[in-house]
Amino acid sequence: MKLSARQIAAATGGILRQEGIPGVISTDTRTIKPEQDGSGTWFLALIGERFDAHDFLEKAQQLGCAGIVSQRAPKNWSRGWVQVPDTLIALQDLARFVRSQFSGPVIGITGSAGKTTTRQMVAIALEPLGKIHATNGNYNNHIGLPLTILAAPENADYWVLEMGMNALGEIDLLQEISKPTHRVITNVAAAHLEGLGSIEQVAKAKGELFDGALEGDCIFVNHDDPHILSHSIPPKVKTFSYGQKSNDHLVTLKSAELVGLSTNTTLQFAAFNDQEEHTLSLLLPSPGLHLAHNCCAAAAIAYQLGVTAAQIAEQLSSYQPVGARLKLEQGPGGYQILNDVYNANPLSMLASVQTLDAVNMSGRKIALLGDMLEMGTFEIEEHMDLLKSLPKVSLLGLVGPRFQKAIERLLAQDPAAVLSPYITASTAETLVEQMNEDDVFPLNEQDILLFKGSRGIRMERAISAIRDLHTH
Numbered sequence: 001m002k003l004s005a006r007q008i009a010a011a012t013g014g015i016l017r018q019e020g021i022p023g024v025i026s027t028d029t030r031t032i033k034p035e036q037d038g039s040g041t042w043f044l045a046l047i048g049e050r051f052d053a054h055d056f057l058e059k060a061q062q063l064g065c066a067g068i069v070s071q072r073a074p075k076n077w078s079r080g081w082v083q084v085p086d087t088l089i090a091l092q093d094l095a096r097f098v099r100s101q102f103s104g105p106v107i108g109i110t111g112s113a114g115k116t117t118t119r120q121m122v123a124i125a126l127e128p129l130g131k132i133h134a135t136n137g138n139y140n141n142h143i144g145l146p147l148t149i150l151a152a153p154e155n156a157d158y159w160v161l162e163m164g165m166n167a168l169g170e171i172d173l174l175q176e177i178s179k180p181t182h183r184v185i186t187n188v189a190a191a192h193l194e195g196l197g198s199i200e201q202v203a204k205a206k207g208e209l210f211d212g213a214l215e216g217d218c219i220f221v222n223h224d225d226p227h228i229l230s231h232s233i234p235p236k237v238k239t240f241s242y243g244q245k246s247n248d249h250l251v252t253l254k255s256a257e258l259v260g261l262s263t264n265t266t267l268q269f270a271a272f273n274d275q276e277e278h279t280l281s282l283l284l285p286s287p288g289l290h291l292a293h294n295c296c297a298a299a300a301i302a303y304q305l306g307v308t309a310a311q312i313a314e315q316l317s318s319y320q321p322v323g324a325r326l327k328l329e330q331g332p333g334g335y336q337i338l339n340d341v342y343n344a345n346p347l348s349m350l351a352s353v354q355t356l357d358a359v360n361m362s363g364r365k366i367a368l369l370g371d372m373l374e375m376g377t378f379e380i381e382e383h384m385d386l387l388k389s390l391p392k393v394s395l396l397g398l399v400g401p402r403f404q405k406a407i408e409r410l411l412a413q414d415p416a417a418v419l420s421p422y423i424t425a426s427t428a429e430t431l432v433e434q435m436n437e438d439d440v441f442p443l444n445e446q447d448i449l450l451f452k453g454s455r456g457i458r459m460e461r462a463i464s465a466i467r468d469l470h471t472h
Contacts, residue, residue, distance in 0.1 A: 001152060001154055005067060007097070010097075011094050013084070018079065020080015021035060022038070023067070025150045026043055027044050027053065032063040035066060039066070041066055046143070068082075069094075070083065070087060071084060088143070099177065105158050106158075107160045107161065108183045110164070110185055111184075113347050117325060119161075120322050121294055125312050134159070134160040135160065139162075140164040140174075141165075165206070167192075167195045167205065170208075171209050175212040176212060184297055184301060185206050185228050188203045188225055190347070191346075194375060203227040210232075221239060223246065242299070242300035243296065250303060251296055253295075256292030261328055263283070263284040264283055265282055269312075280309055280312075282295075285317070286326065287338070288326050290348075290351040298312075323342055325340060326339070331443065333442065335445060338448065341370075343454055344369075354391060364447045370400055370403075370457030383405075390419065394421075396421065396422040423435060423438065428460075435466075442470060
């Protein structure tokens with residue numbers, strides 16, 4: 001949305017030091033566009049732990065910015081300038097202003113796992129209703145969400161916003177800025193325990209999305225998650241449930257099964273408004289039984305907003321994973337890769353290995369797993385619990401000191417606790433070296449490998465190393 005200098009000053013409570021032409025807001029000099037048709041780009045200078053964008057104000061001027069939102073300006077500044085005491089707060093205030101100008105539905109999504117997948121599915125499912133503006137990439141925090149709002153096209157009909165957090169109060173801030181009309185928590189699991197301490201605190205933090213709901217807002221409750229089910233709902237909101245464990249939902253997940261490398265999902269849509277009850281099946285062109293639960297959440301939101309059951313099934317059949325989130329790839333020589341290296345917690349890692357186990361392929365099923373980070377005081381116990389829960393696979397490759405300690409303790413307690421043959425290594429690269437020494441390679445077209453781990457473990461390096469071995 002293009003803002004005038006006076007709107008920027010009013011929204012931020014800043015001082016209009018110098019007039020400038022209207023424009024969009026940017027925090028990245030690489031996206032500055034010079035004046036065109038009477039509008040341009042206002043550069044907002046954020047300050048971080050290791051950078052101060054005020055150092056780039058002169059560069060912004062050289063690139064033709066319309067003006068700056070900043071705490072200070074260079075001498076002889078010749079373009080627009082709104083002076084503010086804190087540019088981060090100014091960014092969030094500008095997002096609040098833009099949100100106040102938007103009258104369409106805003107869907108707010110959070111959860112310990114599956115929020116990005118659900119966000120993408122909601123955006124796809126809503127396409128029959130109009131133009132959708134959705135979070136891009138991982139722009140889901142106190143900086144990314146305001147930037148997402150500021151980037152919304154003026155002709156957007158729906159906003160789909162993802163919200164992430166590491167501590168209490170963060171979701172509350174994001175929901176206060178964005179004021180979602182439709183709110184969903186995909187699930188609550190042991191993630192971010194380093195900052196929160198317990199799964200109960202995770203539930204409290206995620207629950208802030210529900211706590212902030214206003215009269216008339218719609219809340220979508222995952223009936224299969226006890227932490228969500230037990231969370232109190234504010235008065236005078238509209239509540240809709242979805243899930244698998246009973247039939248009394250707006251949308252019920254009747255069944256999900258892997259068919260080859262796709263997921264056959266059957267959804268039951270309740271009679272709602274002018275829609276009759278429908279039961280429809282769709283084929284998600286990606287493997288993952290947990291994807292069916294995300295699909296159910298997205299279907300419930302779209303159905304409530306007026307998309308027909310048939311349209312939802314057709315739209316979601318075109319879903320493709322975002323980035324390295326259980327993305328199906330093919331390696332040299334035809335072996336299959338489940339690339340899920342974006343991040344990890346116990347719930348998502350178990351779901352990914354269960355997907356690997358359920359895939360109908362005749363070759364080896366190999367799970368290469370990296371440490372789960374930010375797990376807090378009980379990180380080793382969380383890794384031990386995961387190892388005990390994993391289905392048997394052809395080979396289990398474990399990367400990092402947490403898995404190393406966990407498997408040592410677990411096997412000391414019970415030598416039969418781990419069902420699969422395993423290899424441990426300190427890094428992704430050394431794991432591949434060990435696999436090579438143990439004659440795991442070459443792989444054939446019926447073999448499938450899962451790669452999963454927290455971002456800091458860099459499991460994508462194992463993907464590259466195995467590819468290299470099969471191309472040289």
